[in-house]
Amino acid sequence: MKKLILSAAIVLGGLSMQAGNTVVTNSIISSINIQDEYKEIDAVPAAIKTALDNAYPGVKLEKAYINEKKEYKIEISVRDVKSVVYTDAQGNILKK
Template structure:
């Protein structure tokens, strides 16, 4: 009887392994999602955000700016040879996403 239960458990366990979706790796395609940010002109970035950037990163220049529906700004900035992305709310407070 123990062997029957053991065989049944192994059979069900084996079937569940086949039910899982196989993981695939596609090294040829890179998809970048913008998380529903819409590109805006750099001049449209609120003064509070621009002032916070000057205060915290005096040598930074905004190369691209984006805004989402919640009023979060995504800024692509350049400092010398380095580039990075910063997120801020409309009051100029830095946030992490």
């Protein structure tokens, strides 16, 4: 009888350990995109077209954007490979 009571106490004690409080933490991850505001434009200066033609033979300008710093974001395609190039107003290619 002692063994039966002792066994029951051990089993119930083991079950109560698993029924303990669980702590649930919710973590909120917020990401902020920092980006200069570019606005779409219809035409780019001739200096930029010339610089792109020299740097990328057979380039085709898809879309062009400008920001407040007079930097241009230009979407181009060369032989069906699309890319984005950043330039200044004089046609100098910027690293971004």
